Amino acid sequence: MTVHIGAEIGDIAETVLLPGDPLRAKWAAEKFLTNVKEVNRTRGMLGFTGDWNGNRVTFQGSGMGMPSLSIYVNELIRDFGAKTLIRIGSCGGMQDHVGIRDVIIAMTASTIATPSSTIFRELNFAPTADWSLLSAAAKAAEKLDAKTHIGGIYSSDTFYDERPDLNEQMERHGILAVEMETAELYILAARYGVRALSVLTVSDHLKTGEALPSEQREQSFGDMVEVALSAAFA
Numbered sequence: 001m002t003v004h005i006g007a008e009i010g011d012i013a014e015t016v017l018l019p020g021d022p023l024r025a026k027w028a029a030e031k032f033l034t035n036v037k038e039v040n041r042t043r044g045m046l047g048f049t050g051d052w053n054g055n056r057v058t059f060q061g062s063g064m065g066m067p068s069l070s071i072y073v074n075e076l077i078r079d080f081g082a083k084t085l086i087r088i089g090s091c092g093g094m095q096d097h098v099g100i101r102d103v104i105i106a107m108t109a110s111t112i113a114t115p116s117s118t119i120f121r122e123l124n125f126a127p128t129a130d131w132s133l134l135s136a137a138a139k140a141a142e143k144l145d146a147k148t149h150i151g152g153i154y155s156s157d158t159f160y161d162e163r164p165d166l167n168e169q170m171e172r173h174g175i176l177a178v179e180m181e182t183a184e185l186y187i188l189a190a191r192y193g194v195r196a197l198s199v200l201t202v203s204d205h206l207k208t209g210e211a212l213p214s215e216q217r218e219q220s221f222g223d224m225v226e227v228a229l230s231a232a233f234a
């Protein structure tokens with residue numbers, strides 16, 4: 001048990017899937033796992049452990065933004081022994097060829113800053129996905145026939161953005177989508193020598209203004225979860 005996760009040691013699997021939304025953790029656990037046990041409700045940040053195809057998995061909400069994710073990921077790795085961490089999140093499309101509900105597999109994540117920026121000082125560290133997870137996720141997405149894009153994303157500290165000029169530069173440089181957690185997830189995984197990946201679903205589009213309602217962001221992103229589970233146990 002830690003300050004933010006009420007689970008007993010041993011209640012959390014070595015493989016943890018991390019939606020920002022704790023209710024997406026509940027939905028995914030009910031839809032994909034058997035023998036499900038609720039392992040956390042501290043602060044309402046729900047966590048569930050169960051079995052997927054004979055493999056033990058935890059779905060743990062990580063909240064919105066890098067500071068929140070950093071708390072959960074630090075405790076999951078340092079206190080509960082998590083070894084594979086895959087974010088399953090929503091994101092905003094930034095390219096014309098990226099559509100609503102498309103799956104994004106994040107090779108790397110650009111940022112202005114993360115909670116780790118102070119330790120890197122002048123270094124622009126490049127947060128990078130684990131290759132074994134990335135390549136397995138690419139294969140799983142192909143098998144599922146999910147419309148998928150693999151490349152760089154942007155991890156922002158804001159949802160209500162005030163820098164259209166910056167978005168323009170990112171679009172110009174091929175950034176696929178924006179979300180709010182991946183860069184710090186990849187940095188923490190590198191620091192602790194564990195595997196991390198982000199598999200995302202496009203819920204909004206910055207250029208068209210399209211946006212899915214919150215219930216669909218919570219309960220309808222099944223392809224992304226299947227890709228993440230298949231990659232974790234490939």
Ligand SMILES: O=P(O)(O)O[C@H]1O[C@H](CO)[C@@H](O)[C@H]1O
Nearest residue numbers: 019020021064089090179180
């Ligand atoms: O749907 P989740 O996983 O929370 O991810 C995205 O949605 C939230 C903003 O609405 C941010 O956390 C962003 O990264």
Ligand SMILES: O=c1cc[nH]c(=O)[nH]1
Nearest residue numbers: 090091092179180204
């Ligand atoms: O962080 C996010 C998530 C979804 N859509 C956005 O525009 N930003």
